[in-house]
Amino acid sequence: MTELLKQLTQINAPSGQEEEMRQFIRAHIPPTAEIKEDALGNIIIHLSGHGKKMMFAAHMDEIGIMVTYVEDNGYLRFTNVGGVSTANALHSKVVFPGGIKGIITTGDSKKKDLKLADMYIDIGAKDKEEAEKLAPIGTTGVFCGAFDEIGGCVSSKALDDRAGCYVLLEALQQIGNHENDLYFVFTVQEEIGLKGAKTAAYGIEPDIGIAVDVTMCGDGIDGEKMAVKLGGGAAIKVRDSGMIAHPAVRSLLVETARENDIPFQFEVLSGGTTDASGIQITKSGTPAGAVSIPCRYIHSAVELVSMEDLHSIVQLVRAVAEKTI
Ligand code: CO
Ligand code: ZN
Helix, strand or coil, X not given: CHHHHHHHHCCCCXXXXXXXXXXXXXHCCCCCXXXXXXXXXXXXEEECCCCCEXXXXXXCCECEEEEEEECCCCCEEEEEECCCCHHXXXXXXXXXXXXXXXXXXXXCCCCCCCCHHHEEEECCCCCHHHHHHHCCCCCEEEECCCCXXXXXXXXXXXXXXXXXXXXXXXXXXXXXXXXXXXXEXXXXXXXXXXXXXHHHHHHHXXXXXXXXXXXXXXXXXXXXXXXXXXXXXXXXXXXXXXXECCHHHHHHHHHHHHHCXXXXXXXXXXXXCCHHHHHHCCCCCCCEEEEEEEXXXXXXXXXXXXXXXXXXXXXXXXXXXXXXX
């Protein structure tokens, strides 16, 4: 079970370069499913039914960095692709296409208000010419972060949102009879503005949209108070900084969890959003909500999720997909 998740997390697919993920998804869906790919590169799996159109979305892309400038001595300056904090970036390893690795470092790590612009990537190049060959301007890299099992949890880079992709793939394998007209969408470019979810929803025109993505946990020693706990079950979104979940979608998720004895908790996230907020305001609007995966250390190379939570979330997605509404 963790093998599939491990494979998903170790694929390198920054926003806009999701090709490896597309190939992987195509190879891991039920043979009878109908697959479409749209102009942006979303993978849309359709399981047809006569009932309501229900769209589930998990994003294939991950955060990364892009080379902006090459110094004379061969160090690379870079910018972020998606939400990259200085704390998570400093002294992380990144990998570029072709397997070229680098270390994000800085001349003075004690500097106050350290910014990404103060940092550079050391790829071991001897000069500008060599560095430009290995990682030309515009090259995108992703963070290196091995997959490990820690207690009942797993840790890796890109659990945001390969954990969501894993949930959709597992649910697809388990789905039984369903009245709903189901769309399982593996979206592109979520991290830079929910691009794929918007175009996919425009094309599908779902009656209801549900994103499956990670959310923060409030169970650290200090930091902002938040009710979501690792191991506390599926986090049903009430709101985040991009949307208020549609009350009917929220109720559908809560009732389905109760009927099936699936552990759940409510999520109110003050910073961040998901594909659901893109789906919600596409065309003339779609009732949307989200099932969130509690995750510690989001947007770092050591994101941490609970396998038990993932199991609960697979069950909830499957049960909602099968439920006639
Ligand atoms: Co993210
Ligand atoms: Zn995400």
